[in-house]
Amino acid sequence: MRVRLEDVARATGVSPKTVSRVLNEESSVKDSTRQRVLAAMESMNYRPSPSARGLAGSRSFLVAMLYDNNNNPASTYLAEIQDGVLDACDAHRYSMMACPLRMRGQDFIRRVDALVSDHHIDGVIVTPPLTDYPALLKRLQEHGVPHASISPLHREGTIGVCMDEQQAAKALVTHLIELGHRRIAHIVGIANHGASRWRLAGYKEALATAGLPNDPDYVVQGEFTFGSGVMAARQLFALPVCPTAIFAANDDMAAGVMWAANERGLKVPRDLSVCGFDDTPLATQLWPPLTTVRQPSREMGKLAALQLMEKLRGRGTGLLVQVPYSLELRESTSVAP
Amino acid sequence: MRVRLEDVARATGVSPKTVSRVLNEESSVKDSTRQRVLAAMESMNYRPSPSARGLAGSRSFLVAMLYDNNNNPASTYLAEIQDGVLDACDAHRYSMMACPLRMRGQDFIRRVDALVSDHHIDGVIVTPPLTDYPALLKRLQEHGVPHASISPLHREGTIGVCMDEQQAAKALVTHLIELGHRRIAHIVGIANHGASRWRLAGYKEALATAGLPNDPDYVVQGEFTFGSGVMAARQLFALPVCPTAIFAANDDMAAGVMWAANERGLKVPRDLSVCGFDDTPLATQLWPPLTTVRQPSREMGKLAALQLMEKLRGRGTGLLVQVPYSLELRESTSVAP
DNA sequence: ATGAAAGCGCTAACAA
DNA sequence: TTGTTAGCGCTTTCAT
Numbered sequence: 001m002r003v004r005l006e007d008v009a010r011a012t013g014v015s016p017k018t019v020s021r022v023l024n025e026e027s028s029v030k031d032s033t034r035q036r037v038l039a040a041m042e043s044m045n046y047r048p049s050p051s052a053r054g055l056a057g058s059r060s061f062l063v064a065m066l067y068d069n070n071n072n073p074a075s076t077y078l079a080e081i082q083d084g085v086l087d088a089c090d091a092h093r094y095s096m097m098a099c100p101l102r103m104r105g106q107d108f109i110r111r112v113d114a115l116v117s118d119h120h121i122d123g124v125i126v127t128p129p130l131t132d133y134p135a136l137l138k139r140l141q142e143h144g145v146p147h148a149s150i151s152p153l154h155r156e157g158t159i160g161v162c163m164d165e166q167q168a169a170k171a172l173v174t175h176l177i178e179l180g181h182r183r184i185a186h187i188v189g190i191a192n193h194g195a196s197r198w199r200l201a202g203y204k205e206a207l208a209t210a211g212l213p214n215d216p217d218y219v220v221q222g223e224f225t226f227g228s229g230v231m232a233a234r235q236l237f238a239l240p241v242c243p244t245a246i247f248a249a250n251d252d253m254a255a256g257v258m259w260a261a262n263e264r265g266l267k268v269p270r271d272l273s274v275c276g277f278d279d280t281p282l283a284t285q286l287w288p289p290l291t292t293v294r295q296p297s298r299e300m301g302k303l304a305a306l307q308l309m310e311k312l313r314g315r316g317t318g319l320l321v322q323v324p325y326s327l328e329l330r331e332s333t334s335v336a337p
Numbered sequence: 338m339r340v341r342l343e344d345v346a347r348a349t350g351v352s353p354k355t356v357s358r359v360l361n362e363e364s365s366v367k368d369s370t371r372q373r374v375l376a377a378m379e380s381m382n383y384r385p386s387p388s389a390r391g392l393a394g395s396r397s398f399l400v401a402m403l404y405d406n407n408n409n410p411a412s413t414y415l416a417e418i419q420d421g422v423l424d425a426c427d428a429h430r431y432s433m434m435a436c437p438l439r440m441r442g443q444d445f446i447r448r449v450d451a452l453v454s455d456h457h458i459d460g461v462i463v464t465p466p467l468t469d470y471p472a473l474l475k476r477l478q479e480h481g482v483p484h485a486s487i488s489p490l491h492r493e494g495t496i497g498v499c500m501d502e503q504q505a506a507k508a509l510v511t512h513l514i515e516l517g518h519r520r521i522a523h524i525v526g527i528a529n530h531g532a533s534r535w536r537l538a539g540y541k542e543a544l545a546t547a548g549l550p551n552d553p554d555y556v557v558q559g560e561f562t563f564g565s566g567v568m569a570a571r572q573l574f575a576l577p578v579c580p581t582a583i584f585a586a587n588d589d590m591a592a593g594v595m596w597a598a599n600e601r602g603l604k605v606p607r608d609l610s611v612c613g614f615d616d617t618p619l620a621t622q623l624w625p626p627l628t629t630v631r632q633p634s635r636e637m638g639k640l641a642a643l644q645l646m647e648k649l650r651g652r653g654t655g656l657l658v659q660v661p662y663s664l665e666l667r668e669s670t671s672v673a674p
Numbered sequence: 675a676t677g678a679a680a681g682c683g684c685t686a687a688c689a690a
Numbered sequence: 691t692t693g694t695t696a697g698c699g700c701t702t703t704c705a706t
Contacts, residue, residue: 002454004683015693020685028691047455051391052683055698059685060388069420079412086437095456098435100423117339118384119432226622255622262624282619285563285592287599341699352677357701365675389699392682
């Protein structure tokens with residue numbers, strides 16, 4: 001029926017343990033033996049049983065991707081990350097489970113415990129904003145489960161992937177300044193999210209570098225949603241002196257700004273330049289297309305998973321790798337009126 | 338260390354097998370015994386090991402959600418479905434694995450084989466357009482793995498969830514007719530997808546019912562993407578007599594239509610009414626907000642998973658349940674010019 | 675309605 | 691470098 005490790009052993013004329021060693025890429029196997037075993041595995045189409053491996057051993061070859069179910073970033077972002085993680089899993093014969101976590105209350109603790117003790121999860125991919133929930137990270141550490149983070153706020157001792165978002169935001173705002181804008185507003189994302197902090201910092205840095213004043217009226221709080229972008233924009237439009245450009249901390253809010261501009265009869269980019277961050281599909285589907293910063297989300301998911309596996313396989317400790325951003329200059333920004 | 342089934346047995350004063358029976362909800366256990374066992378499980382915080390169950394038994398309590406990785410519907414749609422599936426899994430102590438399938442070539446056969454024989458997957462949730470790939474369904478059947486489908490084209494003998502998309506499309510187009518439109522165009526989705534067929538059929542039915550002619554020039558092929566919506570709209574605008582309303586088979590293409598309208602200087606809805614299908618977040622983020630049909634995607638994912646589990650638990654055979662649609666009438670449609 | 679024994683397919687700890 | 695033995699925690703027979 002099913003081809004077992006023992007069958008491979010018999011066919012090769014070695015002990016089951018040796019086959020196990022080959023399977024687990026242990027070094028203490030003579031090369032010729034390894035080749036024979038691998039050949040037999042291949043020809044017999046042997047596939048190890050994850051259940052048996054999980055039961056007998058300490059590893060499950062399962063990783064979990066954790067995401068916040070309340071405070072969700074755009075679902076397209078998560079979907080891309082997930083695809084990237086799956087790419088990496090595929091390549092290294094790991095399987096992935098998707099695990100939305102409701103972070104209200106202590107429910108998530110039980111969920112994490114269940115994951116770890118039930119499924120023997122080998123490691124975890126943590127997506128924003130979970131990357132900076134101390135209670136979660138602490139629990140993972142208590143279980144001794146390694147994790148890789150995507151765009152973590154606190155980077156010391158963390159493995160995974162990040163992008164220089166502050167630099168990207170600065171470049172974007174600098175572009176606005178070069179277009180002649182002097183009254184540039186910023187809509188901040190959810191407070192304490194790394195993304196919000198970096199993008200705000202980049203905005204301030206660009207203004208400071210250009211010697212422009214940092215008018216507190218021009219910094220409005222949002223919460224990464226389309227609706228909050230609309231509200232924030234209305235607030236800015238109500239100011240005695242309107243900004244000529246608005247940098248929203250993500251594309252959804254930027255879309256909200258453009259919506260509010262339409263509502264008010266402002267023509268983008270003639271009367272108002274707008275830009276966002278993330279380069280979601282939405283960015284090119286708006287009219288006019290949105291100037292934004294491209295994040296290679298899928299690649300980031302893949303890289304984070306690779307770092308995790310690097311650590312799991314004990315080949316190294318894993319790194320925090322940095323991916324490049326790119327400015328997508330489109331029609332929603334132009335010279336200041 | 339870990340609480341095992343045996344520990345629960347000892348604490349309750351019964352044999353391990355009896356605890357196993359309780360765990361698996363077998364009927365042949367005296368009610369008082371069952372209560373005592375359940376109480377002990379609870380108080381000892383017993384959690385069965387999926388690995389051990391998978392290894393010893395025939396079930397894994399794992400379901401896989403399959404989706405097409407090339408021919409992806411909007412990722413927000415899949416993400417919502419996935420959340421719904423996870424809701425149901427949570428409630429019934431199943432776990433879920435997400436499995437993108439590359440359907441080019443025969444690669445997917447190997448992937449499915451691997452899933453089934455490696456992980457002993459108990460059942461599968463199939464999302465469009467996978468619901469109607471005969472080779473995939475055949476393979477699942479050969480493995481004896483039950484599946485539940487979301488919006489399958491062929492409904493006989495299928496369990497899962499569906500919506501009366503034709504009726505919904507008819508209602509939408511009828512609404513346009515009531516607004517006075519007589520020249521109504523339709524942009525079709527990818528050929529052979531159930532969604533494309535039903536929506537087209539609903540469009541035709543509405544025209545026929547109203548006694549309007551079915552002008553073939555007004556039916557243009559798209560492929561569910563924003564870009565294809567733009568192209569299709571340009572094609573329609575180039576017609577000697579332009580339509581006054583366009584019904585795109587999904588929101589992404591409708592967004593493309595609005596983009597093309599902007600490009601051409603047409604004002605929506607003054608010069609042109611536009612409507613879509615799905616009610617993705619995009620619909621309310623466009624200017625003007627898009628008239629569309631709401632699909633309760635998350636609920637659909639949940640219901641499909643519930644039907645699957647119904648079948649897995651042998652309580653019944655599972656059904657194909659129908660969910661209601663709702664028309665979301667917004668500002669992108671108005672009276673004919 | 676309940677229990678005893680065997681074993682699922684693999685790895686751990688030890689041996690050789 | 692390779693093999694032996696004993697389990698991992700549960701479910702399956704088959705008994706009672």
